[in-house]
Structure formats: C-alpha cells, structure tokens
C-alpha cells in the first residue's frame with residue numbers, strides 16, 4: 001500500500017510538472033503569436049488616397065496625430081477580428097460591382113460610395129481592404145467582417161492633407177453599402193449570367209473551394225442572408241453618411257435568431273387575423289413540404305433565413321412588421337477615446353462599464369455586426385446554460401457563435417491607451433490662446449456641469465457621464481424612446497429571467513427587446529468559442545473573463561445626472577435620456593448631437609428657428625449636406641454645402657435638430673437656474689476653447 005502511495009505521489013509530481021510545462025509552453029506560444037500579430041509596422045499605417053474623390057475632397061497625403069498609438073497599434077486595431085462574418089472572404093475579394101467588371105472592394109468604390117477609408121496592402125491586411133474590413137475564421141472557413149475600426153476611425157481633410165483620427169467618428173453609409181452588396185451578390189447569383197461564370201471561376205482560382213457546387217451553395221446562402229438582413233432592416237428615414245441605427249439593428253438581429261417554429265406560426269396567424277395575409281396564403285405556406293422540413297428539423301437556428309426562399313417578398317415584408325421593429329433612429333458613430341475610463345456609455349447611457357460590462361457591450365455589438373449566431377436547442381444542460389441562467393430543463397439553448405470574446409477583451413484594453421486628437425498637433429490654423437482662455441471661462445460657467453473636463457493623457461482620468469432626460473435636453477427623442485419601447489417575441493428565451501435596474505424581470509411571450517438582448521448577451525458571453533480545443537476553450541474563456549473583471553478599475557456606481565430612474569412599472573425608464581461626456585477631440589467629430597443633426601460647433605451654439613423667431617436671425621440649418629471630409633476650421637464642422645452629398649433633412653422623424661440650446665437662447669435648467677444666451681463674442685471664444693480640447 002505504501003509503495004502504491006509513493007508511486008502515485010511520484011506520478012502526481014510528474015503530472016504536475018507536465019501540466020505546468022504545458023501551460024508555460026502554451027502561455028509562451030500565445031504570447032509570441034499575439035505579439036507577432038502586432039508586428040505590422042507600416043510607417044504610414046497602410047493609408048491610401050483616392051485620386052478622384054466623388055465629392056471633390058482633394059487629398060494628396062495622409063497624416064496621423066499623436067494619439068498615443070504607434071503605427072502598429074493603429075494597424076492592430078484595424079485588423080483584429082472580433083468574429084464578424086458578413087460573407088465568405090473569397091467572395092468579397094472577387095465580387096464585382098453591378099453593371100461593371102470593376103471590383104466591389106476597390107478603394108474607389110469603397111471611398112466614393114460608402115466612405116470607408118481606403119488602405120494599401122500591409123502584412124496584416126494583405127488584400128488592402130479598407131480600414132476595419134478583416135478576415136475572420138470560423139468553423140474552418142474564412143469570412144469578411146467588420147472590426148471596430150470600420151465605424152470608429154475618422155478622417156478630416158484640410159488643404160490637401162487627410163488627417164486620420166483613430167477612434168474617431170466613422171463616415172460610412174453602411175445602409176447603402178449593404179444594399180449595393182446585396183445587389184452585387186444577387187447579380188453574381190444569376191446562374192445564367194457571365195457575371196456568375198466569372199465569379200465562380202475567380203473564387204475557384206483562389207483555391208479554397210473545391211467545386212462549382214460548393215461555391216453555388218454558399219453564394220445562394222449568403223445572397224439570401226444579406227438580402228434578408230436588408231429587407232428586415234429597412235427604415236423610413238435614410239441614414240446617409242456617418243450614421244447608423246446600431247441598436248435598432250442589433251435588436252432586430254437578436255429577434256431574428258430567437259424565432260422558432262411556434263413563434264413563426266403564431267406571427268403568421270396574427271397576420272391572418274389582422275387581414276395582412278389570407279388564410280389560403282397561410283395554409284399554402286404551412287403545407288409546403290420544404291417549409292415543414294425546416295420546421296421539423298432539430299436545429300432551430302436561422303429559421304427565418306432558411307424559410308425565406310419559399311416566401312414571397314410581400315410575405316417577408318408582412319413578417320418584418322409583425323416580428324421586427326424599424327431601425328429608424330440613426331445615430332452618429334461616437335468616438336472611442338476615454339471610453340474605458342467612463343462609468344456609463346452609449347448615447348443613452350445603456351451600458352455600464354464596470355466589471356465585465358465592456359465585454360458584454362462589445363459582444364452585443366458583434367451580435368448586431370454580423371457575428372454568426374448558431375443558436376440552437378440541445379438536450380440537457382451545459383455549464384454555459386447554467387451560467388447563463390437557463391436553469392435545468394430537458395433541453396437548453398446553446399448560444400454558440402463566432403463572437404471572439406478573447407479579442408474583444410484585448411481590443412477594449414487597447415483602447416485604454418488611445419488619446420483624443422489635439423488640434424495643435426494637426427496642420428490647422430493656430431489657436432488664438434487669448435480667446436481660448438476667455439472661452440474656458442465661458443465653458444466653466446455654462447457647459448462644465450454636464451461635460452466634465454479631463455486631462456486627455458492622464459492615465460488615472462475618469463469620466464463621469466452626465467445623463468439628461470430627453471425631456472430636459474430636448475433633442476430628438478427617437479433613439480432613446482425606441483431603446484425602451486421596442487418589444488419583441490421572446491421565442492427560445494420565453495419564461496427565463498433577466499436582471500434589470502430594479503431587479504429581475506420575467507421574459508414573457510413578448511418582452512422589451514432590451515431584456516432579450518441582455519439575456520442573449522449573457523448567454524453568448526457564457527459560451528466559449530467553438531473553434532478551440534476543449535481545454536483551451538475553457539481555459540481561455542475563464543482567463544479572459546477573470547482578466548477583464550479584475551483588471552477593470554471601474555466599479556458599479558450610480559448613474560449621474562437628471563433623468564427618470566428605473567421603476568417597477570418601467571424597468572428601463574432611465575434609458576430615455578442622453579449622455580453628456582467630456583468634449584476632448586470634439587473638433588474632429590462633426591456632425592454633432594447623437595443623431596448628427598447639427599453640422600458644426602458654431603451651428604450648435606445657435607438656436608433652432610421656432611415659429612415665433614424673427615426671420616432675419618442666425619439659426620441652425622434645417623437642411624445640409626453630409627459626405628465631404630473637408631474641415632471648416634472656423635465653424636468647426638465638415639463642408640455642408642456646394643457638392644452632391646447626402647441631403648440631411650432635419651424635418652424628418654429622427655432627424656430633429658432641436659434641443660440642447662445651452663448658450664443659444666435662455667434655457668431653464670432642472671435646478672431652476674436660467675442659462676442666458678451667449679453673446680456672439682462669447683460663442684466664438686467658446687468655440688476656440690472647444691478646439692483646444
């Protein structure tokens with residue numbers, strides 16, 4: 001017996017040593033690999049320019065400012081995948097524009113039509129795709145998807161120099177991009193056409209697909225997926241450049257993946273009751289063998305997508321109204337500097353930054369931005385389903401997805417070292433320092449209560465967001481209202497519970513989409529990436545969450561400001577508000593306000609013309625153009641007239657340029673004090689100060 005114990009002890013020692021050795025080798029290999037990833041040292045950060053810019057923006061060189069990132073830091077941010085899979089990578093490489101043999105991905109097309117930033121090939125972006133377009137590998141296939149940088153990198157031009165702004169406001173028109181992409185995929189999918197033949201030939205030449213049938217199967221699948229995404233997310237109000245209804249679209253993508261057979265059948269029978277579909281049409285759909293085959297199959301994922309080929313466009317549009325909400329509140333892409341230092345983020349302060357909050361927030365974003373969501377029913381329970389709060393039942397929902405939580409953590413950490421861009425660093429007219437000093441005084445009196453002043457490079461800085469209820473700030477209510485009032489069918493999440501501001505809420509047959517998003521999000525975070533070996537899967541998952549939690553200095557705190565708190569009657573009431581944040585780098589992020597409805601800082605300090613205002617005064621423009629990147633250094637905004645840009649009409653729902661008239665006319669603040677109107681001199685001083693931030 002003693003001998004046996006001694007042997008075991010000895011064995012244990014061996015096992016312990018082997019495990020330690022293995023862990024060390026693994027940690028070293030990961031360290032080397034992850035650092036090798038950031039060896040992309042192109043001194044110009046791959047930046048390219050397009051000669052004939054569609055809006056006449058003339059740029060011959062690109063300059064970066066000192067934002068705390070070296071070239072390899074910028075390139076790492078542009079090219080690190082988050083698990084977004086819009087379409088197979090090879091497809092994107094060879095896809096042609098509709099009606100021309102020019103590549104869809106050409107820098108000219110991406111810059112001139114959608115305002116994605118052109119790049120040259122670099123080590124981490126060998127095909128020279130625009131900023132934020134990246135290869136992702138999921139379950140053995142390569143896809144093209146977005147990184148954060150596609151939407152959170154800006155550029156402003158001045159006198160022939162393009163000033164790239166890392167973490168700045170993107171200029172993209174993603175709505176138009178998706179529409180044209182869908183049309184191009186449909187053209188390639190037309191089997192009788194020359195375009196199709198060329199497409200298949202070019203994809204096969206890249207060597208990853210073996211047969212024409214394989215290419216065709218994926219072509220049909222992704223043409224359908226992109227078309228369905230476009231159909232479900234149509235909105236009455238066009239977004240134009242530099243705007244996207246991120247939440248509206250994330251909400252819809254979550255709802256789409258929660259749909260199961262019974263929900264679809266119920267939604268369609270509701271359509272019959274509402275006389276939007278006849279009983280005969282309903283019967284025809286539900287007796288179609290192909291539809292029944294999808295509904296009967298064990299996998300409950302992507303149901304709508306798989307059934308969509310057997311539905312008419314009219315039916316799809318009817319289903320859209322029944323199951324989804326219109327993403328009709330486009331907002332400006334916000335800037336990312338000082339984000340990890342915030343207590344709450346998002347335009348309506350929806351996301352707390354404490355603990356693993358940033359990972360959850362970024363996961364929600366990838367759910368919206370084309371992460372593959374293979375959510376399906378599986379027998380029994382799993383560790384992830386228990387952590388996700390699904391309880392013990394005969395079946396659980398597996399929330400497997402392509403979302404790369406490991407990289408999301410690293411990206412968030414990376415952003416912590418990003419500083420706001422300084423006007424003084426840029427090739428722009430010098431600041432008038434006397435004006436700056438006077439302007440600071442005006443700012444302290446009229447603005448600092450809601451826009452905390454911080455030292456942009458202080459590593460210990462903290463930003464306390466100051467929330468203002470929509471009623472008080474008076475800006476367009478649509479985004480905040482949608483985030484609270486949008487409801488959806490819970491499908492596979494029905495009867496689960498989720499935490500809200502005032503306690504847990506039961507997810508009934510229908511629930512606020514915010515509750516569904518939170519619940520799905522927790523479950524996705526709780527599910528390790530399927531592509532790793534089982535032990536690495538668990539290890540990485542635990543490691544990432546532990547590091548994310550313990551390295552985050554932000555702790556739960558009350559949300560500051562003047563807003564309606566959550567109540568038992570309205571558990572999401574606090575979200576009907578907007579966030580005032582520190583204004584560092586604000587000079588580089590026009591147009592302004594959450595919906596981008598005011599073209600310049602100068603205009604923001606003017607009132608909106610009301611019915612009783614005299615005609616001859618100076619007011620915010622009711623109509624202006626977006627798309628140009630030319631900076632107006634006096635008004636501090638982008639060129640907004642005199643070219644063929646996107647016409648921003650502030651009279652449309654969601655586009656209002658009203659509210660936030662602090663300094664522009666007398667405003668009574670919630671504490672009763674009255675903000676007086678600033679003189680023209682004070683306004684100009686204030687703008688000079690804002691430029692210096």
Ligand code: HEC
Pocket residue numbers: 082146147148149150151152174243244245246247331332333334335336339344345346347348362365369408411412479
């Ligand atoms: C497809 C475009 C897109 C991509 C990709 C994207 N975002 Fe965003 N992001 C937005 C939009 C639009 C908003 C504004 C949403 C809102 O608050 O209504 C936003 C908001 C944010 C905010 C809140 C900022 C603030 O001022 O409160 C943060 C932080 C953020 N994104 C970080 C990221 C990170 C990190 C990634 C990558 C992991 C990412 N985003 C990827 C479009 C995008």
Ligand code: HEC
Pocket residue numbers: 332443446447448449450451466467468473475476578579580581583586589591592593594595601604660662663669686
């Ligand atoms: C009572 C709080 C409050 C005061 C006072 C206030 N702001 Fe704001 N500010 C906000 C809120 C809230 C928002 C977001 C509103 C929105 O986007 O709909 C905002 C947005 C802004 C923006 C746009 C930010 C962006 O990214 O587009 C600028 C610029 C700005 N404020 C400047 C000022 C200046 C200058 C003053 C002083 C004259 C001022 N604010 C006074 C609360 C305030």
